[in-house]
Amino acid sequence: MLFPAILKSIVRTGSVRLIDGAGKVHAYGDGTSPHCTIRLGARHLDYTLALNPELSIGQAYMDGLLTIEEGTLFDFLEIAAKNYRNFEQMAWFSLLSRIMRRLKQCNPLDRARRNVAHHYDLSGQLYDLFLDKDRQYSCAYFTSADDDLEAAQEHKKRHIASKLLLDRPDLKILDIGSGWGGLGLYLAEETGADVTGLTLSVEQHKVSQGRATAAGLADRVRFCLRDYRKELGQYDRVVSVGMFEHVGKGNYEEFFARLGDFLTPDGVALLHSIGYSDAPAPINPFIRKYIFPGADIPSLSEVFASVERAGLVVTDVEILRLHYADTLRHWRQRFMANRQRIAALYDERFCRMWEFYLVLCEIGFRFRSMMVFQMQLAKRADAVPLTRDYMANWEQAHRTMANSGVRAAE
Structure with missing residues (x-):
């Protein structure tokens, strides 16, 4: 399961409990605040959230497929922000980021x-x-x-x-x-x-x-x-x-x-x-x-x-x-x-x-x-x-x- 594996790799500060699409509980972080528990409402999210998390996490929350059972959305995104450098160091994300930086948005x-x-x-x-x-x-x-x-x-x-x-x-x-x-x-x-x-x-x-x-x-x-x-x-x-x-x-x-x-x-x-x-x-x-x-x-x-x-x-x-x-x-x-x-x-x-x-x-x-x-x-x-x-x-x-x-x- 890719998304649980990504969280394990990047969440080192703060505390996240993840209830995956099959109902299995995972715990990440160092036990410090903020604390939150998130639940995934479908098994496919264990994989799709890993493909482009900066987009797909928001989509899942918007669609009611990612819910916060303990703490708040602010707590979850604060933990993500404080651990973002760990995310940036992942090879596939680094490559995607370099590609996106070259894009020049135009507005005719x-x-x-x-x-x-x-x-x-x-x-x-x-x-x-x-x-x-x-x-x-x-x-x-x-x-x-x-x-x-x-x-x-x-x-x-x-x-x-x-x-x-x-x-x-x-x-x-x-x-x-x-x-x-x-x-x-x-x-x-x-x-x-x-x-x-x-x-x-x-x-x-x-x-x-x-x-x-x-x-x-x-x-x-x-x-x-x-x-x-x-x-x-x-x-x-x-x-x-x-x-x-x-x-x-x-x-x-x-x-x-x-x-x-x-x-x-x-x-x-x-x-x-x-x-x-x-x-x-x-x-x-x-x-x-x-x-x-x-x-x-x-x-x-x-x-x-x-x-x-x-x-x-x-x-x-x-x-x-x-x-x-x-x-x-x-x-x-x-x-x-x-x-x-x-x-x-x-x-x-x-x-x-x-x-x-x-x-x-x-x-x-x-x-x-x-x-x-x-x-x-x-x-x-x-x-x-x-x-x-x-x-x-x-x-x-x-x-x-x-x-x-x-x-x-x-």
Whole structure:
């Protein structure tokens, strides 16, 4: 039986009891926490889980064929993460990994629209049940252990805005991957800027346009159902949050070339993206197949190489380490608290699929090499001040105004 043999080879830290497809019990690990017991609901899983475990374990959980009888799914995936290096050292996995690293995901226009629709055109009720009230579907920014999700997402918008050098009220800003409009509306309200947002999601476009109208900002905030490759305007500032993961490694150079086209000579851009802190690698196959088709995650070495070839200057980089792990913990807790309502929208299989996705991603940020980077870019080295003081000063000033209920653009 291959899967029990693999667990025996790799699980050295933590404690796993496996009840295989025939009902036989196996024990692995060193007896330390975390502890979990998993049961396989079919004999064929003893073999099929070994063929591509990064994909098939999630599939088995989603289909109800792999169940957790003691502990939690989080415990099981934490043990897997802590023993992952043992898995990487297995010869067949090492070969598969090298092959996958050579793949360069591309997202032509038609496929990009389909990929976005797969995830972002789901029921709005679903997102209301686990996101914050502004539907910020990207890494929050926790300035204190006491921050709740709502506060941390407000901090995130303010932190990003501070890096855009919003030094005058008439700036033209492009938001690539504008989601449900929260960041674009924030920038317009805080600074008086003219904002254009781009999205490929029909549902996000409808919601964001409605929000701009309801806020009385439709005269200077517009959201367009348009791929960034079709945009022709030029802007003082460009921001992109949580969209670069959908560009595809094969399109990185084109993305940064277009970013350069969008920027005025003294323009500033801010790219916020998930990344790997180690060598380039493919995205988890379960995430790519079931959650974000067409997605890929860059390492900084891949990003820097493409930026250099585009002739842009990196003026600042910040690595957000555990912020996304904490964001995902909040999302997972809200999702599980509303599980019955979500099952009524979809079904139990959908709930198990999304539970696996949320846990797997949190594990990746908490125990493995996933992180978030914020990269500031310009065409000229002197486009931003020599020190970062302007970021901290802007952020503090607008935090003070927010606490007093004042908008800077009023």
